Amino acid sequence: MTIRTHSPSQRRVNAIDESTGAGTIVPAPARRRSKGQSWRTRLEIIVLVGPALVMFLSFVIFPVAMAAYYGFFRWKGYGAPTDFVGLQNYLTIFQDSAFLEALSHNGIIVVLSLVLQGPAAILLALLLNRRMRGQSLIRVLIFIPYVISEVVVGTGWGLMLQSAGALNGFLEKIGLGALAQDWLSDPAIAMWTLMLIITWKYIGFAVIIFLAGLQGIPEELTEAAQIDGASFWQIQRRITLPLLGPTLRIWAFLSIIGSLQLFDLVYIVWGQYIASTAGTSTMATYMVASGRNSGNYGFGNAVAVVMFVISLVIALLYQRFVMRRDTEGAITESEK
Amino acid sequence: MKTKRWLAASASLAAGALLLSGCSGTGAADDGSTEMTLWHNSTTGAGKQFWVDAAAAFEKDHDGVTIKIQALQNEDLDGKLQTALNSGNAPDIFLQRGGGKMAAMVEAGQLMDLTDEVSDSATSEISKETFEAETFDDKIWAMPMAVLPGGMFYSQDLFDDAGITENPETIDDLVGAVEKLKDSGVAPIALGAKDAWPAAHWFYFFSLRECSSDTMATAADDMDFSDGCWLKAAQDLEDFASNEPFNGGFLTTSAQQGAGSSAGLVANHKAAMELMGAWDPGVIGSLTPDEKPLADLAWFPFPEISGGNGEPGSMMGGVDGYSCSATAPPECVEFLNYLATADVQENYYKAFNAPPVNTEAQKAVTEPYLKQIIEAYNEAPFVSQWLDTVYGLNVGNALNVAVVDLLAGNGTPEGIIDAVTAAAKKG
Numbered sequence: 001m002t003i004r005t006h007s008p009s010q011r012r013v014n015a016i017d018e019s020t021g022a023g024t025i026v027p028a029p030a031r032r033r034s035k036g037q038s039w040r041t042r043l044e045i046i047v048l049v050g051p052a053l054v055m056f057l058s059f060v061i062f063p064v065a066m067a068a069y070y071g072f073f074r075w076k077g078y079g080a081p082t083d084f085v086g087l088q089n090y091l092t093i094f095q096d097s098a099f100l101e102a103l104s105h106n107g108i109i110v111v112l113s114l115v116l117q118g119p120a121a122i123l124l125a126l127l128l129n130r131r132m133r134g135q136s137l138i139r140v141l142i143f144i145p146y147v148i149s150e151v152v153v154g155t156g157w158g159l160m161l162q163s164a165g166a167l168n169g170f171l172e173k174i175g176l177g178a179l180a181q182d183w184l185s186d187p188a189i190a191m192w193t194l195m196l197i198i199t200w201k202y203i204g205f206a207v208i209i210f211l212a213g214l215q216g217i218p219e220e221l222t223e224a225a226q227i228d229g230a231s232f233w234q235i236q237r238r239i240t241l242p243l244l245g246p247t248l249r250i251w252a253f254l255s256i257i258g259s260l261q262l263f264d265l266v267y268i269v270w271g272q273y274i275a276s277t278a279g280t281s282t283m284a285t286y287m288v289a290s291g292r293n294s295g296n297y298g299f300g301n302a303v304a305v306v307m308f309v310i311s312l313v314i315a316l317l318y319q320r321f322v323m324r325r326d327t328e329g330a331i332t333e334s335e336k
Numbered sequence: 337m338k339t340k341r342w343l344a345a346s347a348s349l350a351a352g353a354l355l356l357s358g359c360s361g362t363g364a365a366d367d368g369s370t371e372m373t374l375w376h377n378s379t380t381g382a383g384k385q386f387w388v389d390a391a392a393a394f395e396k397d398h399d400g401v402t403i404k405i406q407a408l409q410n411e412d413l414d415g416k417l418q419t420a421l422n423s424g425n426a427p428d429i430f431l432q433r434g435g436g437k438m439a440a441m442v443e444a445g446q447l448m449d450l451t452d453e454v455s456d457s458a459t460s461e462i463s464k465e466t467f468e469a470e471t472f473d474d475k476i477w478a479m480p481m482a483v484l485p486g487g488m489f490y491s492q493d494l495f496d497d498a499g500i501t502e503n504p505e506t507i508d509d510l511v512g513a514v515e516k517l518k519d520s521g522v523a524p525i526a527l528g529a530k531d532a533w534p535a536a537h538w539f540y541f542f543s544l545r546e547c548s549s550d551t552m553a554t555a556a557d558d559m560d561f562s563d564g565c566w567l568k569a570a571q572d573l574e575d576f577a578s579n580e581p582f583n584g585g586f587l588t589t590s591a592q593q594g595a596g597s598s599a600g601l602v603a604n605h606k607a608a609m610e611l612m613g614a615w616d617p618g619v620i621g622s623l624t625p626d627e628k629p630l631a632d633l634a635w636f637p638f639p640e641i642s643g644g645n646g647e648p649g650s651m652m653g654g655v656d657g658y659s660c661s662a663t664a665p666p667e668c669v670e671f672l673n674y675l676a677t678a679d680v681q682e683n684y685y686k687a688f689n690a691p692p693v694n695t696e697a698q699k700a701v702t703e704p705y706l707k708q709i710i711e712a713y714n715e716a717p718f719v720s721q722w723l724d725t726v727y728g729l730n731v732g733n734a735l736n737v738a739v740v741d742l743l744a745g746n747g748t749p750e751g752i753i754d755a756v757t758a759a760a761k762k763g
Contacts (some may be wrong), residue, residue: 076440078418078422078443185585272531274587277737278588293439293733
């Protein structure tokens with residue numbers, strides 16, 4: 001083993017240390033602004049922020065507000081809503097066992113996504129972060145499912161997993177016909193089938209994020225640990241994983257929000273009607289089934305609002321309690 | 337002037353984006369010409385061409401009238417139509433399936449009243465019962481185009497191979513045929529339960545046999561399903577399903593998409609029969625290997641049961657029609673009357689391989705199965721619309737899903753009654 005005392009990276013660290021020394025941040029001198037300048041600044045703000053703000057208000061805030069409004073009506077979707085029912089729709093949602101079932105499915109999907117995808121993706125990322133033959137090819141292969149549209153993925157898996165589909169056909173051909181299952185419509189299996197498809201589809205995204213996170217971990221830490229005689233697993237457990245923390249928490253956040261809003265894969269693989277029969281319904285499929293499919297547009301809007309609020313609350317809580325360290329830059333502060 | 341127009345254009349664009357509203361681009365122009373838009377659901381082949389030809393022929397006889405045709409994918413049509421109607425930019429002429437949705441459109445003031453506008457020839461050549469399907473509050477809101485009653489479509493070759501010599505007339509006969517077909521190695525009955533409504537057809541038809549026409553009419557009005565015949569029908573279905581008559585994995589089989597769908601299974605001789613509406617020959621034909629009508633396709637009516645209150649020979653089926661929007665120009669009605677004439681109806685039958693509503697045009701039908709369907713329909717003592725159409729989206733959808741639950745083994749016959757009763761309270 002060769003020990004380099006003056007690696008380029010070490011010099012870089014020294015430079016950073018110098019720059020973060022006390023007193024280096026000098027407040028900018030207050031500039032005297034003429035009237036013309038402030039007018040110009042305002043115009044710049046309006047021109048640069050304006051279009052985005054208009055789009056945001058028109059296509060995000062306005063629809064959310066309208067959904068909340070429509071949620072107070074019994075409305076068939078033809079003509080303007082007139083039959084005001086107050087909070088009735090909202091009360092009905094929480095009394096409907098089909099919604100509570102869908103909500104619990106969302107909960108299961110959140111937990112299983114974290115438990116199944118997280119460790120597997122970390123493992124894959126750690127392995128792919130080492131130099132090896134065919135590294136790029138493997139990365140691409142793992143990432144491909146994430147790039148393919150949900151419709152294509154759903155249609156493909158749906159066809160393969162049908163009772164008369166390719167998977168059961170394959171099992172029979174290799175003499176394992178006894179293992180052939182009703183993968184999609186048996187409630188005992190369907191949720192696991194869904195999790196398999198979700199994991200296959202989204203694990204590439206987790207791996208890529210983790211790989212990016214790994215790139216940000218300074219090599220010298222690993223090198224120092226190696227010098228001190230730490231094993232590969234010790235290094236991963238004590239250095240890599242803790243430093244991967246911010247990336248992990250961001251990924252978990254995206255995964256939770258995605259799981260709460262899961263719609264397309266279920267809708268395409270199980271269709272408009274049988275998700276609840278098969279035990280794979282989610283809040284979003286419930287919204288379409290009880291809103292659009294049933295022609296109860298007021299009710300469907302109320303479900304959308306409930307989904308929005310649940311997602312928002314979870315997102316805010318997560319940011320407040322889990323990501324607080326990341327947003328406040330606690331890692332650098334704690335070193336002081 | 338130019339600036340003003342630009343401003344007006346951007347203002348209306350913004351309003352359109354925000355409120356999904358805008359002014360109708362059709363109707364009478366200053367120069368006396370009229371433009372009408374037409375929305376239908378035949379996106380391919382002869383069906384699409386039928387509308388092009390019909391519109392061209394009408395334009396030829398009506399100076400200054402142009403019809404702009406838009407063919408929409410069937411599954412997209414309802415949603416787009418609803419948005420268009422609400423935005424005040426509705427098509428002038430569009431496909432109408434009747435039932436609860438039509439009632440909702442009428443109540444929102446979105447349809448043109450056709451009661452006094454239907455031509456004499458249409459009144460005399462199209463049966464009163466057919467017009468009833470397009471009637472709400474004693475007024476006619478659409479011109480009927482095709483009758484699409486349901487029954488069992490089957491492959492004569494597969495029946496012959498299984499040694500079935502006579503069409504099943506009772507449910508017991510049907511169960512016997514199912515056993516013979518199983519022995520011959522094909523799926524006896526194809527079922528696309530993924531789409532829910534094909535599974536629900538089975539409950540509809542058992543109800544038609546168990547319930548009197550009065551009970552069915554009453555339930556359509558007050559959504560009361562307490563009469564014992566409804567539960568009996570659900571139990572009949574459960575008993576019948578216990579014979580495992582449907583194709584393997586029927587819960588995840590779709591109805592009309594691809595070779596693996598229920599219609600595709602019949603088209604490719606993988607399953608022997610299917611309970612479906614009279615649009616099925618066209619769908620099956622499009623899914624055969626050579627995309628030609630299935631040569632050995634045949635039909636028999638839904639079997640009778642003993643002890644039911646339904647009058648033997650009763651039929652169930654929808655009527656496809658065309659409506660004018662409330663703001664359509666008067667030429668719209670003329671076009672609908674033109675569509676109802678015997679010649680156009682004959683073209684419709686040829687293009688869609690479906691029974692036309694015009695009794696004169698019905699004489700041109702040659703396929704034995706279509707002739708049988710028309711005969712059974714014209715002789716039926718009672719014809720009900722598809723129940724999910726009658727009950728509207730809310731209760732209809734709950735009913736369909738509850739039937740799927742029952743067939744999946746997750747539900748009970750009582751569960752169907754409970755589901756529709758609960759949905760009726762919601763609506």
